[in-house]
């Protein structure tokens with residue numbers, strides 16, 4: 001390389017000094033690393049490519065291998081659960097007796113065990129409630145802040161609901177298998193049972209717990225379950241019950257953190273142990289029940305017609321088990337008796353269920369090439385209020401999810417997959433059952449049932465997302481209390497993949513069909529924390545735990561690794577950790593181990609850091625190799641000189657004014673130098689050209705002649721990393737003749753200088769345009785500096801009419817006629833309705849009746865507030 005550079009004159013200098021600096025730099029860094037170990041700070045150039053060390057990833061051990069696979073001594077606990085539960089529809093209460101058979105597969109002897117009491121999150125004095133900030137009051141995601149004192153109607157209703165009822169577990173009996181009482185303590189959302197005898201490795205402990213609790217009013221309190229009643233004037237007065245996180249569940253005991261008994265604050269969800277479940281649910285006899293597991297006694301709880309319909313379910317479209325008409329009919333009365341639905345579920349980490357007489361029920365078969373579950377029964381349960389979109393889309397979306405996820409991960413691992421319509425938006429996942437929001441609404445004017453584009457795609461999207469969670473984390477059992485992104489991020493990525501396969505231009509996020517165009521706004525924001533932050537401390541939860549890791553995986557698949565390497569490695573991760581408990585290191589390591597792609601820089605930048613991607617093409621210089629022949633080159637040099645330095649303006653204007661230079665008036669003044677300049681060829685130059693040719697040894701001569709023959713165009717293209725986050729550089733070269741070439745420059749180009757690099761392109765044809773990431777596949781924040789030469793953007797601008805603020809005119813306002821009851825106010829229900837709090841606001845209302853005269857907030861309005869919050873929650 002350096003020989004060619006020194007042999008040929010490019011008309012510029014890539015100096016030996018520059019090469020020297022490069023070498024010196026390399027040496028200095030190497031010795032620095034040797035003497036000081038991993039002493040680079042994040043600011044160091046090379047730090048971005050340094051391998052992840054123990055400060056980021058735990059050392060591999062016998063439980064977790066350096067390859068990212070479970071180690072030879074990998075273990076996990078098992079908890080088999082039997083529950084008899086009864087729903088009291090009128091009291092909105094659940095009572096149950098439960099047996100847990102806990103198997104200690106760990107190498108440790110346990111003196112006590114921990115159970116997770118998620119319902120205690122709603123108890124008076126819980127850490128979750130006590131640590132809620134004023135700004136987050138009434139917000140389901142339990143965060144948020146506001147500069148001003150404000151109180152939403154949702155927050156106020158939440159306060160009332162908490163005042164009116166006691167929530168949390170009430171225990172009547174905690175005993176061992178022989179019925180002897182066990183000693184236990186409850187710390188907030190965790191219950192410690194002290195074992196009568198230490199539980200040795202490989203031993204099991206069976207115990208019984210009897211408990212009750214009030215079911216939360218989901219609409220007022222918010223949560224991942226509860227009841228919703230249809231008590232509006234034109235509604236039937238029935239309720240839907242969604243029972244989730246409803247029984248004391250074994251906390252996870254792990255090799256990486258011991259007991260995972262970090263308190264439940266509402267956001268960091270949970271990780272649990274796998275086990276076999278047998279659950280008997282006693283509910284009003286006219287209820288339909290959807291639950292984790294396979295129904296064991298259809299003859300006792302279903303009619304002959306319903307059983308026949310279930311047998312008739314096929315693979316091309318869903319059929320009704322309970323039709324809309326039958327559901328409407330059932331909603332007209334209330335049965336007095338009860339029925340017990342018996343469910344069995346093998347190898348699940350949780351159990352959830354739903355019950356209502358309002359349910360329409362449909363079913364369809366999903367076939368897969370799988371020995372254990374060749375046919376999966378896909379079903380949906382929803383009230384008539386959810387139609388027509390639920391009949392049309394829900395079960396189809398369930399089946400579509402399995403179709404796509406099976407390709408990326410593994411076959412759907414259970415015989416049942418269900419989508420249940422519960423709250424209005426968002427969703428939540430449990431093994432074999434998911435709760436999903438979104439319903440159409442009634443158009444106030446026409447009374448027609450209508451739904452927006454957002455509702456339609458929101459529904460399909462949330463069902464894909466929640467059914468997807470049955471793979472991650474219900475089967476790949478990552479620890480969501482600690483790392484939300486491991487299931488939300490991976491699952492959101494797969495959700496996008498399934499949405500792309502549902503229809504083209506699916507509005508993946510808002511109106512964006514490309515999440516990589518949407519994520520940079522978040523990645524440039526200031527109140528960010530790394531993806532690796534513990535769940536409850538994450539800021540901007542939705543983008544942090546869902547959208548950013550999902551965007552990262554799209555970049556990884558489409559830009560960094562390529563589909564073939566990514567898909568193999570991702571499937572390997574999913575298969576390795578199916579029904580096991582992975583940590584982030586297991587994911588990071590597997591993706592590298594299975595692909596031979598060093599991704600430490602990628603994990604560091606995207607998962608451990610908060611930089612964003614912003615690449616730019618800042619310069620392109622074109623050359624051709626010089627012949628060094630003065631008879632050729634001097635003419636070219638003159639042309640270049642004249643192009644670079646146009647005639648000076650004084651001289652030009654003098655001529656235009658008719659000023660004749662003296663030399664033209666007195667010809668005696670001319671001499672040799674008026675005919676010749678620095679570009680005139682001399683014999684000395686010709687001799688030096690000859691001796692240059694003579695001085696070339698044979699390979700240099702051959703190289704020279706080849707270069708002369710080819711006449712290639714040589715480009716030095718400058719790239720700048722303005723965002724900090726390392727990225728490969730997908731480059732599109734457009735040639736003068738219109739041909740296009742795509743080049744993928746790997747991220748490693750940044751390994752010595754992570755801020756600015758120059759890339760050499762040698763091409764036969766002249767390049768007219770260089771574009772960086774034209775397909776938007778890197779999550780670049782600004783595309784205005786990605787094209788060389790720059791282009792003028794064109795758009796439309798609206799003329800803006802300024803309207804001054806409307807001032808109150810008391811005299812005029814008093815003349816306004818009072819509206820009658822029938823007249824609609826016409827003002828839209830806005831999302832930021834507030835209870836006036838400040839004195840100024842109170843006065844405003846008193847003095848300006850029109851402001852407080854708005855029709856009182858209906859439940860519907862309040863639901864729209866809640867929907868906004870739900871949306872923010874990103875469930």
Ligand SMILES: [Zn+2]
Pocket residue numbers: 465469487488491875
């Ligand atoms: Zn999710």
